[in-house]
Amino acid sequence: MAGVGRRGIPHTIPERTDQARNRLRRGRRGGRSPAFDRNIYKQRNVVERCFNRLKQWRGIATRYDNTARSYEAAVTPASLLMWA
Structure with a gap:
């Protein structure tokens, strides 16, 4: 597999x-x-x-949800609570 540089994806980590x-x-x-x-x-x-703050929620960190839709349904209220 080619590296990110060969694919034209710029990196943002300092050397x-x-x-x-x-x-x-x-x-x-x-x-x-x-x-x-x-x-x-x-x-x-x-x-x-x-992402680190979201991972404090156990269900989000361990990805208990089987589908992307249910995972998004868990991330959305957690994000709203963090924002509020």
Whole structure:
């Protein structure tokens, strides 16, 4: 399976310093440095924190529901309660 970069999907995780160092050490074979957008990363953080809060609900975290429709029916009231 091809990586996300080959499929044209941009990533939003910053490159670690040791990965950057190894990439630079390899020279041309190391490839280009990945683009990083700080604003997109902030938005991703908000979404990940929302998922973490939703997973505090046991039924949502363990996915007891068998169908997507019933799972959505459980996520919707939990989201509303978090928002309120």
